Amino acid sequence: MTPISSLTHAISINPATGEQIGHYPFESPSTLDAALSRAAAGFRVWRSKPVDQRSQLLITLAQVLRDNAATMANMITQEMGKPITQARGEIEKCAQLCQWYAEHGPAMLSAEPTMVEGGKARIEYRPLGPILAVMPWNFPIWQVLRGAVPALIAGNTYVLKHAPNVMGCAWLLRDAFKHAEFPEGVFEVINVTPDGVSTAIADPRIAAVTLTGSVRAGIAIGAQAGAALKKCVLELGGSxxxxxxxxxxxxxxxxxxxxxxxxxxxxxxxxxxxxxxxxxxxxxxxxxxxxxxxxxxxxxxxxxxxxxxxxxxxxxxxxxxxxxxxxxxxxxxxxxxxxxxxxxxxxxxxxxxxxxxxxxxxxxxxxxxxxxxxxxxxxxxxxxxxxxxxxxxxxxxxxxxxxxxxxxxxxxxxxxxxxxxxxxxxxxRVTFGGVKKSGFGRELSHFGVREFCNAQTVWVDRR
CATH class of the missing domain: 3.40.309.10 (Aldehyde Dehydrogenase; Chain A, domain 2)
Incomplete structure (x- = not known):
């Protein structure tokens, strides 16, 4: 049996044949630092863009996904064995996701006026910053984008740490964002060991953390995020x-x-x-x-x-x-x-x-x-x-x-x-997430957009 990672590389194995199809060096401390710096700088640019411009880029991303569907579906099938018809469906579902949030996401971020005595008040939804996402292999494109797209429309940037056996899918996603002409740093991919994940969570440039994975991984990531006083969303196992x-x-x-x-x-x-x-x-x-x-x-x-x-x-x-x-x-x-x-x-x-x-x-x-x-x-x-x-x-x-x-x-x-x-x-259109040991927090719908927002109260002329 070939391992999925070594001390220096993540290794991709074709599960239908057992053959190695890729190996990806882990980030050094300096390259990880550079990725986090790009995400932080990209956040300052991205948050300042009007939401309709962010939406337009999501529409472009949807087209890029469709244009490259055959390549991406084939990579899914080679890296984790998903039947090709289902893999193609995964890519189309992701394109539809981008289009839906491009159309409906801006309204979810609109200010909410509130009646108060002695002045005017409203609730504004402000982005938090770079989000670290630790993602699994079973839906290597959909799982990433169903978390990333709502966070991005809100003005956050996204730092993806993907599962080591699907790093080929991670790089294809990075290329898709590049071809869609998203600003640098808006979508970063890091290939790190668990120690690298811990370093990223503790880094002040990371504003929040999301994980989809096992209960054991959720406990570890949740504990580290809590120690750093950072919000986290955990989507864990189910029976x-x-x-x-x-x-x-x-x-x-x-x-x-x-x-x-x-x-x-x-x-x-x-x-x-x-x-x-x-x-x-x-x-x-x-x-x-x-x-x-x-x-x-x-x-x-x-x-x-x-x-x-x-x-x-x-x-x-x-x-x-x-x-x-x-x-x-x-x-x-x-x-x-x-x-x-x-x-x-x-x-x-x-x-x-x-x-x-x-x-x-x-x-x-x-x-x-x-x-x-x-x-x-x-x-x-x-x-x-x-x-x-x-x-x-x-x-x-x-x-x-x-x-x-x-x-x-x-x-x-x-x-x-x-x-x-x-x-x-x-x-x-509907939210997704669990209770008990299946985790906490929500993805999709307006909940997914607002999970990584600062719900900020603005109260004017309170006397």
Whole structure:
């Protein structure tokens, strides 16, 4: 197994073949210092630009992304194994994100007049400064831009520390901003070790920090940001419940559950990981789910019909296999899959467990790969209890024909998002984020724009 980094380089491995496709030297202290200086200088320029000029550059960026979609999608597939059709969709989604914020972002930053006695007051949204973003590999373009674009429209600059196995994607993003003619320093890429991240967090030129990653990484980054008295947004893991009640449209629920669990080879923080099905329909749901999963095409991620490709990293496949074996030893029933695929590459067989209980590994832990766990609930109340019995709280899904019950359950689910008769999705029109060990803070919508703003009160002639 080839490591994803050494003492001096980040290393990119093609998970479909195991071949090394890139190595990227880590920043020296002087090059890191230069990047932070550019971000700080760029902030002074960028914040002074009228918001409509920032918006116009986002429209240009959207076109650059579309013009280079084939190259960027191919890099995603080579570096982390995402099936090429899904990779192309990721680029188009990013272009739409840029256009949406270009159109709607300025209104989110408008001053808000407030009625007060003895004068006039308003709330202004001012940018904070350079934002350090520590980003993951599973959506190497979308994950970066869904945080960067709202922060940029607000007038902040962005310093990206990407995952070491997708540095090729990071450089393509840097080039996209350059081709869109953003001012120097507005979007910087740094390639640093964890010590370099700590140095950047402590540096006074960094105003705030955002991380998408594991709970362990969130604890470390959150502690360092707190020690530096800097705001942070943490979007961490999830073990999202997908509830199916006995009055649901079963075919639609199965279709959504398969997509929700296996898209991006199951490597999604907000994937439908725990399928909680009411007892009276559990057998029928399980049969249909397994049959639908068997129809998914597993293989070469560059083939347009492939739905499940290789897992992104070999060490993560080993961890997933350990979790699967533990769940089997704990008494779950294996309906399909359950082991590493034979042959070259980092493939894992699509796996389905039945008879999973709340004491098993696949219930209690996040399984970041193509593994689904089916849990039987006695009734809707028990389904809700099982859903909330988790240290995570990112997103949840309810399939039912009873709209009133769905709304009631939504109010009791301990998650940042609830999707009724539809699987989890991210969209700039609605906010995204979690509670409990899934993190805090919000991305997207107006919340994403204002997360890294100083909500400044301006009170005139108070007497």
């Amino acid at each position: 999202d419940p997908f509830i199916v009640l006995n009055d649901a449209d079963l075919d639609e629920a199965v279709k959504a559950a398969v997509i929700g669990r296996y898209q991006n080879t199951g490597q999604v923080c907000a994937a439908a990981k725990r399928l909680i099905v009411e007892q009276s329909i559990a057998q029928a749901f399980t049969h249909k789910f397994v049959e639908a999963t068997r129809q998914l095409i597993v293989g070469d991620p560059l083939a347009p019909d492939t739905y499940i490709g290789p897992m992104a990293r070999f060490d993560l496949r080993d961890e997933l296999d350990r979790q699967v074996r533990n769940t089997l030893e704990e008494g779950a029933t294996l309906l399909m899959g359950g082991k590493k695929a034979e042959g070259p590459g980092n493939f894992y067989e699509p796996t389905v467990f039945a008879d999973v209980t709340d004491q098993m590994t696949s219930f209690k832990q996040e399984l970041f790969g193509p593994v689904a766990s089916i849990i039987t609930a006695r009734d809707a109340a028990h389904a809700l209890e099982l859903a909330n019995n988790s240290e995570f709280g990112l997103a949840s899904t309810i399939y039912t024909g009873n709209a009133q019950l769905a709304e009631q359950m939504a109010g009791e689910l301990e998650t940042g998002g609830v999707f009724i008769n539809g699987y989890c999705a991210t969209d700039p």
